[in-house]
Amino acid sequence: MLRRYFPILEWGAAYNREILTADMLAAVIVTIMLIPQSLAYALLAGLPPVVGLYASILPLVAYAIFGTSRTLAVGPVAVVSLMTASAAGAVAAQGTAEYLEAAITLAALSGxxxxxxxxxxxxxxxxxxxxxxxxxxxxASGILIATSQLRHLLGISGGGENWPEMLGNLFANLPDTNWPTVVVGGFATAFLFWVRKGFAPLLEKFGMTKKGAGMAAKAGPVIAVVLTILAVLAFDLGTRGVALVGAVPQGLPPFAVPSTDMGLIAQLFVPALLISIIGFVESVSVAQTLAAKRRQRITPDQELVGLGASNIASALSGGYPVTGGFARSVVNFDAGAQTPAAGAYTAGGIALASLFLTPLLFNLPIATLAATIIVAVLSLVDLKTPGQLWRYSKGDFAAHMATIIATLLAGVEMGVIAGVLLGLLLYLWRASRPHAAVVGRVPETEHFRNVERHKVLTLPHLLSIRIDESLTYLNARWLEEYVLERVAERPELRHVILMCSAVNAIDATGLESLEAINHRLADGGIGLHLSEVKGPVMDRLNGTHFLEELNGRVFLSQDQAWSELAADDGEIAPTDHMLARGLI
Amino acid sequence: MLRRYFPILEWGAAYNREILTADMLAAVIVTIMLIPQSLAYALLAGLPPVVGLYASILPLVAYAIFGTSRTLAVGPVAVVSLMTASAAGAVAAQGTAEYLEAAITLAALSGxxxxxxxxxxxxxxxxxxxxxxxxxxxxASGILIATSQLRHLLGISGGGENWPEMLGNLFANLPDTNWPTVVVGGFATAFLFWVRKGFAPLLEKFGMTKKGAGMAAKAGPVIAVVLTILAVLAFDLGTRGVALVGAVPQGLPPFAVPSTDMGLIAQLFVPALLISIIGFVESVSVAQTLAAKRRQRITPDQELVGLGASNIASALSGGYPVTGGFARSVVNFDAGAQTPAAGAYTAGGIALASLFLTPLLFNLPIATLAATIIVAVLSLVDLKTPGQLWRYSKGDFAAHMATIIATLLAGVEMGVIAGVLLGLLLYLWRASRPHAAVVGRVPETEHFRNVERHKVLTLPHLLSIRIDESLTYLNARWLEEYVLERVAERPELRHVILMCSAVNAIDATGLESLEAINHRLADGGIGLHLSEVKGPVMDRLNGTHFLEELNGRVFLSQDQAWSELAADDGEIAPTDHMLARGLI
Structure with a gap:
């Protein structure tokens, strides 16, 4: 029980020097990667850069205690930062104390x-x-995020909740473009793209191992940060209109108290829920992928607890919503992290940075951070999926495109809600019209197949319907209509057999529909029979009035039902002929 | 096409004198029943009684043109009247012009x-x-409605949106009880209960046929109306504090225009949607039940059009939301109505009543109408269902009780919403963890059964999993967890076979999960195979990358998969071995 809620007790017991070394090494690499990322994502969230560092310290320690993934690296991520900006921007203006309070409260609520x-x-x-x-x-978030950062590359003001607003502001302010900023931002962007593609091969040429070179390439953003800070100092770019990070408070995270204003909490409730679910889905996918590679398991419900603890820790230390990030977790994994302790050591590294490195960041151009974000999120934009979905399933394609369009036009919250609702609507629509088939006997066998797909025997007084779905309230009305329509087409009908081999459950509404079908058929002098009812379904039916009132029988097999009822046609008909031929 | 939207074209073509006679007779009986009911339900909706008459004229004509049921009788019904009172009461006070406008707008919106x-x-x-x-x-609505009418039986003021409010007001005003009203109301209630049980047998004793006596008993409310009006006149009860209907405007329904105030429409949107859906469900159940008795069919989507037209007609003639009522439709059916023309003739009867009878209603006690409502709705209260549901399905019981409690405590709108959401949540929860089983071969057969229920053969290097559900986004994550957990338990495993005999569809998320399972198994050197994939599912899979990347094969039958893979337990790494054998 205790181990379920504190996974640290499990891996902590087996901790040794070897694991420590591996975890420490991974922590150093992740720390180097995380410092510029934390600053950049805080910027994306509309918060002071130092808040990004705060959100990368205690949350990692909390996850190390409560999380079940051995290699997940939590902290600020791009999509959640965008969602934070959207939610906090709805209640306060960026740069105000209320805005920061809203971000902290979002983290607390989400936690x-x-x-x-x-x-x-x-x-x-x-x-x-x-x-x-x-x-x-x-x-769509990738597109929105990249668009939102373009203004920092151009040194102009802007903003907006959705794509049309962002593009409109961008074009309106284009005349204010600051050319030194464009040069710095252009260089940083080009450098980061090059690092992704060309840096690792270059290092390999100089004799590094493939893995080592790949790791070193992750330091690209740090190199860009250092180079652009040096450029600012060398050319005095601060006086030429290049926006700089400026003074960053030095020291450990402060103790923060989330707001208890119920009005604010009510306003932030839905955004916090969406941030929680999006963050959880992103995090759990990454964690499962990495766990499977080492044949480990994660526990999704405990992951919720782990991420919850991380976000509460973030809120209490002046941070904003965090979750498990894809890129940094892969780096952590590849660098050989063995336990969540690596996360705690990373937290130590970031804490050292916020104690000692922040004065060095004074001259860091905002454009460098924007370039880091743009290069990171463009890999999120996936242009292949729409075509694949179109070919595979039109319904899934519709949900995909609706989500993209709603997110771009109406912002992140409406985008998620629209996608979920449309997906659910399509699912319910399909669930309300499941598959069923009129079946007949395959000659000389005990098998029954769809009359529309196979050459099978049928009898005018006997209708066999195979239902390929559980009977639930969503399809109960459909079942009544389907059966009664088939019956209305057949004036000679005497017996209906429902073949229930694929019916895994019947809920109360489904049972009600069966009763209604039974009564309506009985009114018309037609018997209703069931065949191949599964054990658990039969156990339930046994306790009900339905079986008592059933104007027919329950047969173990469809073959038995057919054989016994085929004879009951009142007059001589094909049945006898078929009986004589041994077909039934 | 035209016949689809105008069912009148179908039955109208075959109309003759015989059908006319039957329809006219039914119309007379339904008219007599409908007059007091219309007045009473308008009272329940908080509207002037005459509005109930207006809502029983044009809507019936509209339904006769557009409706597909031959015997459904539309008009004001109890539950929808209560919902109207709740929705209109939220925007205006009863008795005001705004309240009436809200009710008319509700009918228009709903239509x-x-x-x-x-x-x-x-x-x-x-x-x-x-x-x-x-x-x-x-x-719960029955309880709420009966409670809301008690004050009229006691001659006190009251009201309220939910049960605690209603009971609170009732007890607070109890000292104001008007005893003459109690006598009139008590007499009317007792008389109406007696009519239900004892009147028909009495008439039979006097030589009437059973059916005729049953019909005559439906006139009970009219008799109660006449008797109590006479009592008011005889004992001058109006001056003794008995509330009377008073002056009812004489004449045909006025032409009314629903509000176009967008603020009002926005406020009434959700209530109108709930009224529409509740009304539709009630109406379509009644219509289907009656249609089945005569082996007729109704078309639910066209029923929506028919009810929509009725409500628009109601709004344009100063009425409020209407739908198909259970009791009156059964009377219409039993009285021998053959076509919707019976409804049009009923409309004519009600129109005559509103032209000539309204002055006679001046002295009708409100308590009589309240008694009519109470006796009618108490039959809605169903005390057997909770027990049945508890025994059959705990989830369905929970949804039932949650709806009752939410409706009683928070009113009709919250009640429906809570019930729908809880039902959906339970459904999604179940859908997210479908049934699956590890299966083994039944010795000396080609059959495969659940290892937990049957004595079957299994092999340590071969895992067969039967999935009893379509693979959708709701259960995709479950599938990954289920398969990977089973795999993690078995270190000797070389092959996993997914037996897909019950998989009717795989959506894009399900496919994604299969791909993820394939990759993760491949990482661990395990092959993934499918067996018994249905034709339509296979057609879809054929167009995807999944089959190309599948680290295994697709087998026609589980038996074939087992036979071929059982042999493959050698030491050579599975993939190479299988390549060598041409298996992949």
Whole structure:
């Protein structure tokens, strides 16, 4: 029990010097990668850069205690930062104390929600986000994020909640472009793109191993930071209109108290829920992928608790919503992290940075951070998925495109909600018209197949319907209509057999529909029979009036039902002929 | 096409004198029943009694043109009247012109919504109301309605949106009880209960046929109306504090225009949607039940159009939301109505009543109408269902009780919403963890059965999993967890076979999960195979990368998969070995 809620007790017991070394090494690499990322994502969230550092310290320690993934690296991530900007921007202006308070409160709310969902084992709610919806949301978020950062590369003001607003502001302010900023931002962007593609091969040429070169390339953003700071100092770019990070408070994270203003909490409730679910889905996918590579397991419901603890820790230390990030977790994994302790050591590294390195960041151009973000998020934009979905499933394609369009035009919150609702609507629509088939006997066998696909025997007084779905309230009305329509077409009908081999469950509404069908058929002098009812379904039916009132029988097999009822046709007909031929 | 939208063209073509006679007779009986009911339900909706008459004229004519049921009788009904009172009461005080305007606008909105749902063929949305939710809602509404009318039996003021409020007001005003009203109300209630049970047998004793006596008993409310009016006149009860209907405007319905105030429409949008869906569900159940008795069919999507037209007609003639009522439709059916023309003739009867009878209603005690309502709605309260549901399905029981409790404590709108959401949540929870089983071969057969239920053969290097559900985004994550957990338990594993005999569809998220499972198994040197994939599912898979990347094969039958893979337990790494054998 205790181990379920504190996974640290499990891996902590086996901790040794060897694991320590591996974890420490991974922590150093992740720390170097995380410093510029934390600053950049805070900028994306509309917060002071130091808040990004705060969000990368205590949350990592909390996750090390409560998380079940051995290699997940939590902290600020791009999509959640954008969602934070959107939610906090709705209640206060960027740069105000209220804005920061809203971000902190979002982290607290999201933390509590995640933990509650975890304790109640409601992780399945994340299933509401289908793959096409998530993919669409991530693509659209990538586009929104990249667009939102363009202004920093141009040194102009801007902003906006959605794509048309952002582009409008961008074009309106284009005349104010600051050319020194364009040069710095252009250089940083080009350098970071080059580092992605060309840096590792170059290092390999100089004799580094492939893996070592790949690791070193992750330091690209740090190199860009150093180079552009040097450029600012060398050419005195600060006086030429290049926006700089400026004074960053030195020291450990402060103790922060989230707001208890119920009005604010009510306003932030839905955004916090969306941030929680998006963050959870992103995090759990990464964690599962990495765990499977080492044949480890994660526990999704406990992951909720782990992420909840991380976000509460973030809120209490002046940070904003965090989750498990893809890029940094892969780096952590590749660098050989063995346990979540690597995360705690990374936290130590970031704490040292916020104690000692922040004065060095004074001359860091904002454009460098924007370039870091743009290069990182453009890989989120996935142009192949729409075509694949179109070919595979039109419904999934519709949900994907609706999510992209709604996110671009109406912002991140409406985008997620639209995608989830459309996905659910399509699912319910399909669930309300499941597959069923009129079946007949395959000659000289005990098999029954769809009359529309196979050459099978049927009898005018006997109708066999195979239902390929559980009977639930969503399809109960459909079942009544389907059966009664088939019956209305056949004036000679005497018996209906429902073949229930694929019926895994019948809920109360489904039972009600069976009763209604039974009564209506009985009114018309037709018997209703069931065949191949599964054990657990039969156990339930045994306790009900339905079986008592059933104007027919329950047969173990469809073959037996057919054989016995085929004879009951009142008059001589094909049946006898077929009986004589041994067909039935 | 034209016949689809105008069912009148179909039955109208075959209309003759015989049908006319039957329809006229039914219309007379329904008219007599409908007059006191219309007045009473208008009272329940908080509207002037005459509005109930208006809502029983043009809507019936509209339904006769557009409706597909031959015997459904539309007009004001109890539950929808209560919902109207709740919705209109939220925007204006009873008795004001704004309140009446809100009720008319509700009818217009509801009519447009129903018609739009019908044209878009979205009738399946009514499936979201499961039987337990509807039953709970109807029971709770019956209790609320009866409680709301008690004050009229006591001659006191009161009101309230929910049960605690109603009871609180009732007890607070109890000292104001008007005893003459109690006598009149008590007499009317007792008389109406007696009519239900004892009147028909009495008439039979006097030589009437059973059917005739049953019909005559439906005139009970009219007799109660006449008797209490006479009592008011005889004992001058109006001066003794007995509340009377008073002056009712004489004449045909006025032409009314629904409000176009967008603020009002926005406020009434959700209530109108709920009224539409509840009304549609009630109406379509009645219509289907009656149609089946005569082996007729109704078309639910066209029913939406018919009810939509009725509500628009109601709004344009100063009425409020209407729908098909259970009791009056049964009377119409039993009285021998053959076509919807009976409804049009009923409309004529009500029109005559509103032209000539309204002055006679001046001295009608409100308490008589209240007694009519109470006796009618107490039959809605269903005390058997909770026990049945508890025994059959705990989830359905929970949805039922939640709906009852939410309706009683928070009113009709919250009740429906809570029931639908809880039902959906339970459904999604179940859908997210479908049934699957590890299967083994039944010795000396080609059959495969659940290892936990049957004595079957298994092999340590071969894992067969039967999935009993379509793979959708709701259960995709579950599938990954289920398979990977089973795999993690078995270190000797070389092959996994997914037996897909019950998989009717795989959506894009399900496919993504299969791909993820394939990659993760491949990372661990395990092959993934599919067996018994259905034709339509295979057709879709054929167009995807999944089959190309599959680290295994697709087998026609589980038996074949088992036979071929059982042999492959050698030491050579599976992939190479299988390549060598031409298996992949």
């Amino acid at each position: 509590v929600m995640l933990a509650v969902l975890g304790f109640l084992r409601l992780g399945f709610l994340a299933n509401l986000l289908s793959h096409p919806v998530i993919a669409g949301f991530i693509t | 447009v919504m129903l018609a739009v749902l019908g044209f878009l063929r979205l009738g399946f949305l009514a499936n979201l109301l499961s039987h337990p939710v509807i039953a709970g809602f109807i029971t």
